[in-house]
Amino acid sequence: MQVLFGGTFDPVHDGHVAMVDQLRVSFPSAAIHVIPNNRPPHRNSEVSATHRLEMVHLAMGHIQGIEINKIEVERSGPSYTIDTLNILRKQFGNDESFVLVLGADTIRKMDMWYKPMTVPLLCNVCILNRAGERIGIPSVLSNMNEIVDGALLDNLPSGNLIRLQTPDLFVSSTLVRGLIARGAKQLPIPPNVADYIVKHDLYQDPE
C-alpha cells in the first residue's frame, strides 16, 4: 500500500507532522510518501520548492516509514495530482493500493481540480478532519465506496473512501507565515525548521 500525502508545505508545521504520525498508526503496513509540490495549481507559494522540500526533510526526514518523494518538485510547471497519480501508477502497477490523503479544506476545493473525475479511478481517498472545517464530500467523490476499516484498503487499489479521525490542531502554514512576519518567537513548527527559516530569512514580509 502506498499512502500519498501531498501539499505545499509553505512551511511544514506541527499539524503536518501530527498527520503523518497518525497515518503511520492507521496504515502500519504502508509506505507513506510525503510529496511537496513544485507549484501549487491554484495559488502561489511564498518560497521556492527547494526551500520547502528542505524544510520537509528537516521536519520528517528522521521518521521511519516515510519517503519524502520528489516526484512533483522534479517536474516543471503546476503540480496536478492526476499527473502524479498516473506516473506513480506506471511505477507501482495497477494492482497496488494507493491512498491519497486530503484534508477537509483541500477536499472542499476538489471540484476545481484538473480532471478531478479521474481521481476515484486511480486511487482510494482518505479524508482528514481539520479543525474548524466541515467535511463535505464533493460531487467528484460522491460515487466512491465509503469504508471504515483502513486495513481493507490493502487489497483495494482504488475507488474507496475512508475518513480518518485526527486530532483537531488549529495550525496552518498561513498562520505560521503570519506569526513569522509579526516577529513571533513561539511557532508551531519543528525547531530545526524554525532555525532554517531564520538562517534563510524566509517569510519576513507580511502577505
Ligand code: ATP
Ligand atoms: P496553507 O495555510 O498555506 O493553505 P496548509 O496548512 O493547509 O497551508 P498544506 O501544505 O496546504 O498546508 O497542507 C497539505 C495537506 O495537509 C492538505 O491536505 C491539508 O488539508 C492538510 N493539513 C494541513 N494542516 C492540517 C491540520 N492542521 N490538520 C489536518 N490536516 C492538515
